[in-house]
Amino acid sequence: MGELHWASATELARSLETNEVSSVEITQSLIDRAAAIEGELQAYLLPTADRALTDAAAADERRAAGKSLSPYDGIPLAYKDLFVTKGITSTSGSKILAGYVPPYDATVVARCSEAGLPLLGKLNMDEFAMGSSGENSGYQITKNPWDFERVPGGSSAGSAALVAAGGAPWSWGTDTGGSIRQPAALCGVVGVKPTYGLVSRYGMIAFASSLDQAGPLTRSVRDAAALLQIAAGHDPMDSTSIDQGAPDLLTGIDGGIAGMRIGLVKEFSTEGTDPGVRTRIEEAYTRLEKLGASLEEVSLPSFEYGISAYYLIAPAECSANLARYDGVRYGLRSDGEDIIKMTSRTRAEGFGTEVKRRIMLGTYALSAGYYDAYYGKAQKVRTLMIRDLANAYSKVDLIACPTSPTTAFKFGEKTADPLSMYLSDIFTVPVNLAGNAGISVPCGLSPDDGLPVGLQLIAKALDERTMFRAAYAFEQDLGFASSDEGRPKL
Amino acid sequence: MGLDRKAVDHVARLARLDLSDAERDRMQAELTNILEHAERIQALDLDGVEPTSHAVPITNAMRPDEVKASLTQVDALANAPAAEDGRFRVPRIIEDAG
Numbered sequence: 001m002g003e004l005h006w007a008s009a010t011e012l013a014r015s016l017e018t019n020e021v022s023s024v025e026i027t028q029s030l031i032d033r034a035a036a037i038e039g040e041l042q043a044y045l046l047p048t049a050d051r052a053l054t055d056a057a058a059a060d061e062r063r064a065a066g067k068s069l070s071p072y073d074g075i076p077l078a079y080k081d082l083f084v085t086k087g088i089t090s091t092s093g094s095k096i097l098a099g100y101v102p103p104y105d106a107t108v109v110a111r112c113s114e115a116g117l118p119l120l121g122k123l124n125m126d127e128f129a130m131g132s133s134g135e136n137s138g139y140q141i142t143k144n145p146w147d148f149e150r151v152p153g154g155s156s157a158g159s160a161a162l163v164a165a166g167g168a169p170w171s172w173g174t175d176t177g178g179s180i181r182q183p184a185a186l187c188g189v190v191g192v193k194p195t196y197g198l199v200s201r202y203g204m205i206a207f208a209s210s211l212d213q214a215g216p217l218t219r220s221v222r223d224a225a226a227l228l229q230i231a232a233g234h235d236p237m238d239s240t241s242i243d244q245g246a247p248d249l250l251t252g253i254d255g256g257i258a259g260m261r262i263g264l265v266k267e268f269s270t271e272g273t274d275p276g277v278r279t280r281i282e283e284a285y286t287r288l289e290k291l292g293a294s295l296e297e298v299s300l301p302s303f304e305y306g307i308s309a310y311y312l313i314a315p316a317e318c319s320a321n322l323a324r325y326d327g328v329r330y331g332l333r334s335d336g337e338d339i340i341k342m343t344s345r346t347r348a349e350g351f352g353t354e355v356k357r358r359i360m361l362g363t364y365a366l367s368a369g370y371y372d373a374y375y376g377k378a379q380k381v382r383t384l385m386i387r388d389l390a391n392a393y394s395k396v397d398l399i400a401c402p403t404s405p406t407t408a409f410k411f412g413e414k415t416a417d418p419l420s421m422y423l424s425d426i427f428t429v430p431v432n433l434a435g436n437a438g439i440s441v442p443c444g445l446s447p448d449d450g451l452p453v454g455l456q457l458i459a460k461a462l463d464e465r466t467m468f469r470a471a472y473a474f475e476q477d478l479g480f481a482s483s484d485e486g487r488p489k490l
Numbered sequence: 491m492g493l494d495r496k497a498v499d500h501v502a503r504l505a506r507l508d509l510s511d512a513e514r515d516r517m518q519a520e521l522t523n524i525l526e527h528a529e530r531i532q533a534l535d536l537d538g539v540e541p542t543s544h545a546v547p548i549t550n551a552m553r554p555d556e557v558k559a560s561l562t563q564v565d566a567l568a569n570a571p572a573a574e575d576g577r578f579r580v581p582r583i584i585e586d587a588g
Contacts, residue, residue, distance in 0.1 A: 196545050236553050239551040240546065308529075312528055329569065337581065347508070357520060360505060378528075380536040382542040419524055433545065
C-alpha cells in the first residue's frame, strides 16, 4: 500500500485483517495529514485527535483478541457537525449553538461506534445545512482542495473537502437538496443521498424534515456502499425510518450494467450548464452505453419547477424546525426585558444571513393568506414530480444527469445573489422532493478549468443496489478515482 | 408578487427575528426576487392534484408504550443559558396580579 492516508476503507480493512497495519498507525497518519493540510483547508470545526487515538487503540486490542466489531473496526471517520455527538460540541455550523454539548449520540454516530470506527472530529458546513458553497458557515471558510480560491460546495463542505484531500477515507454528510452530492462533485469524490427513510434522522439537527437524509462521502463507490450499510436500517427513534432491515449493498456490486436501462432527461437542457461539464457528462453517457447499458430519453416535464417548489417547501419546514432556538433550553441567549424581545434578539444575533432569509421566506410562505398560493401549490408540484419519476421508472432502471451545472466556483461569486446560488441545486433537488436515491460519482476533470465534474445517477426509492452497481461499473472502467489525476495536488 | 415593507415587518415579527433596518431593506429586495422565481408554479394547472407533504407513505409509526429511562434533570438543564432551582429561567411571562 502507498501512503496510508490515500488508502480506501476497503484497502485499509484488508491491511488490518492481515496485520500489515494497525488502527493506531492509520489514525495517526490521518491526524498527521490533517496537521499538514488544515492550515489552508479548514475542513474541521473540531478535530478530536485524542479521542480518535483512544478509539483506535481499543480497536487494535479487540482485533488482537479476535473480537473485532466489524470488518471496518479501527478505520476512522469524521462527521458533518450536524450530527450530535455525546459529550462533543455540535453546532450545525451555527453561532446560535456555539458550545452546545449534546447529551446523546445520533443513531448514525452510535451505529458507526458500534462498528468500531474511531472518531476523528466534526466538520465544517453551511449553517444548519443551508447553502451550496460552505460560505454560510458561522465559523470558517473551507476551501476546495483542488483550488484554494474556490468553494468546496455545500452544505457538507468539510465532509467533501477532507475526504478529497486525503484527510479521511470516509465521512458523513447530509443532503436536503444536494448537500452531499454537489460538494462531492465539486471536490471530485463519491457522495450518496440514500432513499428518504433508509438512514435514521435521530440526532441529526433538523433543517427540512421531509427532505433531510444522511449519507456517506468517500473516494470509492464500494466504500460508500460499505459506510451506508453500517448505518442503514430501521430505527424506532425516527418515526419516518423505513421499517426494514439493513440492505445488503455490497453483494453483487461488481455485477456490471449489461442490459441496464438508463434514462437521460429531455428537459434538463444544456443551457446554463458549463461546456466543460457537458463534455465530461456526454462522455460518461457514452461510457455507460459501452458498458452495456441502453440509453433512453425520458420526459420529466415538472422538473423545471423543482427549484421553485424546493425553495418554498424547504424554507417552510426550516422556519418551523428552527423555532426551537428561543434562547431557553440551549444555545445562545441575548438580553431582553420580556420573552419576545429576548427570543427575537437571540435569534437575530445567533443566526446568519442565509438562515434568516430562509426563515423569513418560509414564515411568509406559511402565513395566513399565502399558504395556499405558495406552500400548498409547492406540495402539489411535488406530487407531479413523483408522478413524472414513476412514469420514467416504468421505462428505465436509473436516470443519469450532471450533479451540478458548473464546476467549483470562486469564493464570493454567488453570495451577492441568493437566487443564483439556489440554481446550483437544479439537478439535485428533485431527488429529495421525490424521496429517491442519488449518487454523484467523479467523471473526470473539466477540459476548461481542470476541476472535477460529477455524474449523478438517480434510482427509485430503495433501489440503492442498482445505483451502486452502475456507479461501480462506471468508476472501475473510467479509472479516474484511483489514478494520480483523481487526486488534488496540495 | 412583490413584498412591501409592512409585510417584511409582519413576517419578521412572526418569525421572532429582531432585524435591523438595513437587514429589512435587503430582505425585502431578496425575498421579492426569490418569490418571483417561485411564481413560475402559479402557471401550472394544479386543480385536482393532491399535495405531498412527505415522499414516503408512512403514517402513524407506533411503538409499545413502555416506561424507559430518559434524560435526567441535570442533563436536560446542562445546556441551558440560565437555570434556577432545577428549571429553565426566562424573563417574566405572567404579569403581577392587581
